[in-house]
Amino acid sequence: MSDNTSSSEPRLRLRIFFGDDVMLGPGKADLLEHIRETGSIAAAGREMAMSYKRAWSLVEGMNRGYREPLVDSSRGGTKGGGASLTAAGEAVLAHYRKIEAITVREAADEIAALRAMLPDMSDGK
Amino acid sequence: MSDNTSSSEPRLRLRIFFGDDVMLGPGKADLLEHIRETGSIAAAGREMAMSYKRAWSLVEGMNRGYREPLVDSSRGGTKGGGASLTAAGEAVLAHYRKIEAITVREAADEIAALRAMLPDMSDGK
Helix, strand or coil, X not given: CCCCCCCCCCXXXXXXXXXXXXXXXXXXXXXXXXXXHHXXXXXXXXXXXXXXXXXXXXXXXXXXXXCCCCXXXXXXXXXCCCEEECHHHHHHHHHHHHHHHHHHHHXXXXXXXXXXXXXXXXXXX | CCCCCCCCCCEEEEEEEECXXXXXXXXXXXXXXXXXXXXXXXXXXXXXXXXXXHHHHHHHHHHHHCCCCCXXXXXXXXXXXXXXXXXXXXXXXXXXXXXHHHHHHHCHHHHHHHHCCCCCCCCCC
């Protein structure tokens, strides 16, 4: 759903900056989503073709950026290190997805008007 | 208004992708706005700390990407080369700004909820 590359449907990428330090965008949101799905930061990074180091760095940044950590993880260890979203992580992801959905829904007319200004993209009216 | 770096108010950056080729985002929107204000692609680029070449390349890309050109320009020439937005350029810019405004307005509650999850940013409750 968040990675729809198939069609000529407009796709939205939305970044929100809070002050100078905290940014939430599609990459971090997708990473949270993949961590929830895979239960692993490394596996989530792999699914996004992102290095282990980069995935960890993003998670650490997110964990520092909010009042509470977004990802609960046990790096390495006997179980090989699992990860899951905290309640705060679930909330941040849900808010972000809702902002995306609100934009797509509420700005549908404007987005359609822009699209109508493009050259034919096959399936038009 | 579009370049508000002063406060801890959340700022939004929104990119819209149409198919694989056309993208509209804050940089192009700001460039269009500066061209309208300055009447010059070079001056618009300068105000954005963007090279002349880059500004021209973005304009050429936008002019090719839509049914009609967004910027009307006379490169060089005796008058030194002026530029202005076409009706299509004005429309694209207006649609983009409206999508931004709709998101900020309609997703205000979600954005506030995210902001409340951040550490104290001075003026919040």
